[in-house]
Amino acid sequence: MQALAKDPAARGLKDDAAVLPLGDDTLVITLDTLVQGVHVREDEDPADIAWKLIAVNLSDLAAKGAAPTGVLISHMLGEADDRFLGGLRAALETFEVPLLGGDTVRAEGRRVWGCTAIGRATHTPVPDRRGARPGDAIYVTGTLGRAMLGLHDRGSGSADDLAYRRPRPLLAEGRALAPLVTAMMDVSDGLLLDASRMAHASDTRFEIDSARVPAADRARADECMRWGDDYQLLFTVPDGVEIPVEAARIGTVREGPAGLWLDGRSAGEDKDLGYRH
Numbered sequence: 507m508q509a510l511a512k513d514p515a516a517r518g519l520k521d522d523a524a525v526l527p528l529g530d531d532t533l534v535i536t537l538d539t540l541v542q543g544v545h546v547r548e549d550e551d552p553a554d555i556a557w558k559l560i561a562v563n564l565s566d567l568a569a570k571g572a573a574p575t576g577v578l579i580s581h582m583l584g585e586a587d588d589r590f591l592g593g594l595r596a597a598l599e600t601f602e603v604p605l606l607g608g609d610t611v612r613a614e615g616r617r618v619w620g621c622t623a624i625g626r627a628t629h630t631p632v633p634d635r636r637g638a639r640p641g642d643a644i645y646v647t648g649t650l651g652r653a654m655l656g657l658h659d660r661g662s663g664s665a666d667d668l669a670y671r672r673p674r675p676l677l678a679e680g681r682a683l684a685p686l687v688t689a690m691m692d693v694s695d696g697l698l699l700d701a702s703r704m705a706h707a708s709d710t711r712f713e714i715d716s717a718r719v720p721a722a723d724r725a726r727a728d729e730c731m732r733w734g735d736d737y738q739l740l741f742t743v744p745d746g747v748e749i750p751v752e753a754a755r756i757g758t759v760r761e762g763p764a765g766l767w768l769d770g771r772s773a774g775e776d777k778d779l780g781y782r783h
Contacts, residue, residue: 532627534572553593560597561625564675571684572625579608580620629684638708651730653723690741714757
């Protein structure tokens with residue numbers, strides 16, 4: 507598919523979203539799909555699925571510093587559609603984003619849901635995965651691994667449980683960072699895998715110190731860096747730039763060869779760096 511995406515707006519399919527200049531504005535457009543049994547558990551509450559469907563797409567907009575203007579939803583009909591509708595309403599109201607349209611289908615097999623989110627860039631150039639430069643500082647927001655812990659604490663209402671079931675896109679933080687970063691993306695598939703992706707997109711080497719990574723469970727820090735579903739922001743800025751959001755400096759960008767180094771050693775292309783799908 508990458509060979510077909512020749513328009514500059516596609517960014518070579520190496521970023522979280524398409525970036526499309528339109529008159530005096532720049533649109534940011536992203537699409538994500540959730541598959542039952544792959545991205546969400548078979549027994550997941552449809553209300554939580556609807557919330558996550560909206561949140562993960564808005565997280566991609568956050569990584570571009572974009573302000574959401576609306577979403578379109580595709581919904582595969584099935585059991586507990588009223589629960590899905592309730593979760594969808596809650597997410598739309600919480601994040602103050604309108605539903606612009608979509609489609610419903612009926613089919614057999616695993617249920618599938620899709621969302622297209624449309625946003626307006628608040629700063630140009632729009633942040634990209636490909637802009638990290640040697641000497642930049644590497645930062646990540648929040649605490650990693652809460653969703654991993656929340657998977658085993660579902661329904662409790664704890665911070666970990668909500669991190670798993672009801673993630674919140676960092677829209678305000680993304681807008682604040684957009685004028686400062688050289689590269690930015692959201693952490694959806696695990697810090698190490700996403701850092702490796704950004705390093706390769708930028709043709710640089712990311713050197714990360716695991717002791718600096720804010721982990722929800724220090725005894726399981728390695729798992730926290732690999733598990734994913736955190737939806738924090740991973741970004742690079744020139745060394746010395748003051749950061750307007752709460753974030754931890756976890757490493758430094760160096761000249762290639764491109765890839766990820768962890769604690770002074772190459773992390774290679776280990777399939778276990780994070781969640782691949």
